[in-house]
Amino acid sequence: AQSVTQLDSHVSVSEGTPVLLRCNYSSSYSPSLFWYVQHPNKGLQLLLKYTSAATLVKGINGFEAEFKKSETSFHLTKPSAHMSDAAEYFCVVSDRGGSQGNLIFGKGTKLSVKP
């Protein structure tokens, strides 16, 4: 069975400082992993995805994530936070080796950015 654990429900950073949003996963098969962002009253937008190619994945808006199989982690980072990064972030696992390929979401991490 697949599952995702987002270790922090809320992260607060100052503008210009690094961002770290933590995610651990569990999967019976070779997983695909994603980070989605949800701004208030907006739809979910894909930030980046890992699908068994390079373990360091670069996404939009300067975000990146590193797949670490030994640690079953897929943490999201950004070197310098911007006010516009304030949103809810979801780590997602998909079971590519299984038959269904559905997406399992974590509970989300709310990122606040202080001026």
Add this chain to the structure above:
Amino acid sequence: EAGVAQSPRYKIIEKRQSVAFWCNPISGHATLYWYQQILGQGPKLLIQFQNNGVVDDSQLPKDRFSAERLKGVDSTLKIQPAKLEDSAVYLCASSPDRGSTEAFFGQGTRLTVV
């Protein structure tokens, strides 16, 4: 390319009433998902279609929820009768096929049951 379209954007109903949501996926996408997102939580899969067939409806409360995708294109999700705990955002998503690694989400329908 047009995105996933959902309507209505907002709906307020009284408990025990019925409600329906509509989703039009991205053209050509075979896989369609309905998710329920309760305030403060991550989206939870309700049902997954591959073309007009159901792939996974294990978490759909079938005593009150139903969904169909008759022609393998657009889909409707119905709740009858609604309960207070059904208040949530209902998200529709589509992907090119079941093995695809990315789903595209609509903006959702915010349902409030009073």
